[in-house]
Amino acid sequence: MAKILTHEPDRGSQTCGCQIQVGGWHNDGQKFCGDLKAPGLYFCREHNQEVLDTYGEIRMAPGNAIGR
Known part of the structure; x- marks a missing residue:
């Protein structure tokens, strides 16, 4: 992670x-x-894997963009 x-x-x-x-x-x-x-x-990628490891799935509300 580079930018905060x-x-x-x-x-x-x-x-x-x-x-x-x-x-x-x-x-x-x-x-x-x-x-x-x-x-x-x-x-x-780092946080996607962290969320999967913690919660087992990713569910997002409409309006959340997917990376291009």
Whole structure:
């Protein structure tokens, strides 16, 4: 993961947007993955695999873009 965002990107964008931090010790707030979505996936490859390992499947609401 190379890029970290401090705001959630638009779900229709090509940015991964997986939330990687909820708050923090130094009041640095939320953090989201700023990498591009992998082709055919809802997240970058790293976070796509992490979500699959954690939840066993990926179900997304309409309006969430798939990587190109």
